[in-house]
Amino acid sequence: MEIQRGTKFRLYPTPEQASILEEQGHAARGLWNLLHEWWTWGGRHRRPSLKQADEAIRQARKEIDWLTVLPAQAAQQVLKHYTRAWANFWDGRAKPPRFKSRIRSRMVIDVPQGRDLDVTKLSRRWATVKIPKVGVVRFRAHRAIPGRVTGARLVNEANGWHIVFRTTWEQPDPAPHAGPSVGIDRGIAVPLALSDGNHQHHGPWLRPKEAERLLRLERQSARRRRTRVRGEADSKRLTRTYDQIADLRGRAARRRADWQHQTTRRLADTYSLIGVEDLNIAGMTRSARGTVAHPGRNVRAKAGLNRAIQSEAWGQLAEQLTYKTAERGGTIVRVPAPGTSLRCHVCGFITPGSRESQARFVCKNPQCGWAGNADLNAARNIHHAAVRAATAPGSGVAGRGALQPLGGATKRQPKRREPVS
Incomplete structure (x- = not known):
């Protein structure tokens, strides 16, 4: 059987790296809001295609300077999560997606490809991970990462930044x-x-x-x-x-x-x-x-x-x-x-x-x-x-x-x- 699991670790970025992560988190939230405004423009019966949404995101990244701090792959993940939210609403599993406020939403950044992370073990309790446009960041490796890393998600919580590795492995x-x-x-x-x-x-x-x-x-x-x-x-x-x-x-x-x-x-x-x-x-x-x-x-x-x-x-x-x-x-x-x-x-x-x-x-x-x-x-x-x-x-x-x-x-x-x- 195939097991898919998320393993969470505490990140310890430098002040400069933490500032970049905050900028990326706000950019991801802002991109969601821009995408939501563009998607819902023209009435509730408007159904834009994924190709049109992707072209709109590419054009926005060219015209809006603060969107360029977010990696292109992370921007594509925002589009993926947004379209999935609409699919869940159409199937009756959730409410429709809505505007994300600065106060009530936490900052989330997706790294969809695991090969870019380059996880390196430093000692028994410490390791490093390479985050796009941020650099090499230390994290507290309190346990081993099971299986193969397929991606990650960066989450800002009350006690600091965390990284959740998406892993998969086969077992009998x-x-x-x-x-x-x-x-x-x-x-x-x-x-x-x-x-x-x-x-x-x-x-x-x-x-x-x-x-x-x-x-x-x-x-x-x-x-x-x-x-x-x-x-x-x-x-x-x-x-x-x-x-x-x-x-x-x-x-x-x-x-x-x-x-x-x-x-x-x-x-x-x-x-x-x-x-x-x-x-x-x-x-x-x-x-x-x-x-x-x-x-x-x-x-x-x-x-x-x-x-x-x-x-x-x-x-x-x-x-x-x-x-x-x-x-x-x-x-x-x-x-x-x-x-x-x-x-x-x-x-x-x-x-x-x-x-x-x-x-x-x-x-x-x-x-x-x-x-x-x-x-x-x-x-x-x-x-x-x-x-x-x-x-x-x-x-x-x-x-x-x-x-x-x-x-x-x-x-x-x-x-x-x-x-x-």
């Missing part, structure tokens, strides 16, 4: 995994609830002092934004506050990614079949603000829930589980989400009021009466659906399973009607 197909099966329920109070009771927990991504400092900086930036004149550049104080906020949030994101990688690798090594919910995360985190005519309810509480869901990065965790499980001969099954938290995993009934609280589930069926943790009940429902999907004849191991209890067909307990007096 893995033998079928011999481990047990499990269902996983992703949540907030319990990050990963497993059907066998082996729940996975983590602490807060920021330490108490760091969380206090982040809150203080956010309030400080809000006060300074009130005095900012619309259309003018940010003051140096406000820019410095933004950088400090980005540094703390980036620190939390790196800790979350580290926990997710370690946890997903441990789960992929242990279990052969993993069932997860097919969640509509974008719909779950949609704002409840509403409109002026029809305002929403509990807007602040919903906003807090949205932040908690986004801080867990459920989609990223599912992607890591998918490729790590496949590399080890296992299978991941995505089951429909409706009903997993309301159905009793023992009897299969859905009765009103069974979910007594966020953490406790009590089956109201008189013949059952199971009581326990609500996340554990949901994880076992997911496990039942994943096993049924994997063992269904003709459906394939990776098929989507019908959400049914293991003991029989799904039933819904009828509501009890009180006599009218």
Whole structure:
């Protein structure tokens, strides 16, 4: 099987090299915006060809001086990503491409060909890479680069520039995994609830002092934004506050990614079949603000829930589980989400009021009466659906399973009607 992977390292450019990288990053963002303005000119039904777009980029690089700092291959990659964004929109997988602002978009530069990078190992922890129009830049080689390098991407994050090498290699197909099966329920109070009771927990991504400092900086930036004149550049104080906020949030994101990688690798090594919910995360985190005519309810509480869901990065965790499980001969099954938290995993009934609280589930069926943790009940429902999907004849191991209890067909307990007096 062919493995394609991205390996990330921290770059340590000189001040002159960092200045050139920033110029290239802004040029790539500006080229995207120029391309977007040219592409959307003339109405929504205009469909320019790739040849026309390529000619427009070549002409722009001749007429606009600051575009020449960006290598020609990196400019072609901007066109490639832009056309792919439109293809994803036309296929219904994403929103249409839009203007990239200077503040809300991070600087990204693509190096499509790996032969131009010339990676050289200097010592046990240090190596160099040759970047077009920048020169030889050192990076922290904390691990070996697996496989063959086919390209790279330069990304500017809160703690500096990073390089992500695109690598590929061939390896034998893995033998079928011999481990047990499990269902996983992703949540907030319990990050990963497993059907066998082996729940996975983590602490807060920021330490108490760091969380206090982040809150203080956010309030400080809000006060300074009130005095900012619309259309003018940010003051140096406000820019410095933004950088400090980005540094703390980036620190939390790196800790979350580290926990997710370690946890997903441990789960992929242990279990052969993993069932997860097919969640509509974008719909779950949609704002409840509403409109002026029809305002929403509990807007602040919903906003807090949205932040908690986004801080867990459920989609990223599912992607890591998918490729790590496949590399080890296992299978991941995505089951429909409706009903997993309301159905009793023992009897299969859905009765009103069974979910007594966020953490406790009590089956109201008189013949059952199971009581326990609500996340554990949901994880076992997911496990039942994943096993049924994997063992269904003709459906394939990776098929989507019908959400049914293991003991029989799904039933819904009828509501009890009180006599009218």
